[in-house]
Amino acid sequence: MTEPNTYRARTNYDAKKAGIYQQRKAGKHASELKLIERAFSIVPKNLEVIDLPCGGGRVFLHLASLGYKVRAGDLSPEMIKIAQKNANDAGLNMTVDLADVEALQYTDKSVDAVVCFRLFQHFPTPAIRQRAVSEMCRVAKQYVVMSYFSPYSYTQVKLILRERLGGRKLRKFPTSLKEVEGYFANSGYRLVKDFAEFNLIKTMHLAVFERI
């Protein structure tokens, strides 16, 4: 069994890993940004959104281009450096914060919406998942938009088969929408809509939750 905190070692991006993450395949990057646009089509444009974790900043840069007021934070100092440079280059007047989604330093309801893209699938235990969701829900006034990996996809079945046949060990943790909804319900939020990147084919989903 994976130790509860091992995800931190894998998701703490040093300079090399941070640089590599910026070179994601163009098709994959475009498909993920399209998913974000679809989900944000139901989030009013004038709202302030905090991107947690922001990585190199591609999500907040895209949201800013769509008309949202943006803020951002991440746990890896190397990612923060890249995101800050990207924000400056884009002319955004903001400071990228050092932030841990399991223990956020922001006060309750201090931002209209939180977006959390490509982190939840790394959380190895229900306790960590609940802690992170509760923190994001506490800080958001209205919406939390969070991605997760669905277990019901062709890609996931392929990965499981590969592992069973002695291939690379699975290091991500898919969760059903029902499980994800449970963490949000415990934090006083309900599902507005769930968006699949490519339903039943790809694992990536992005769900919009609102405060009840």
Ligand SMILES: C[S@@+](CC[C@H](N)C(=O)[O-])C[C@H]1O[C@@H](n2cnc3c(N)ncnc32)[C@H](O)[C@@H]1O
């Ligand atoms: C796969 S990247 C995704 C970044 C960005 N959302 C994107 O899609 O480009 C995961 C990020 O999560 C950050 N991270 C890992 N654990 C974290 C935590 N507990 N709190 C905040 N950020 C964390 C890492 O530093 C890394 O930048």
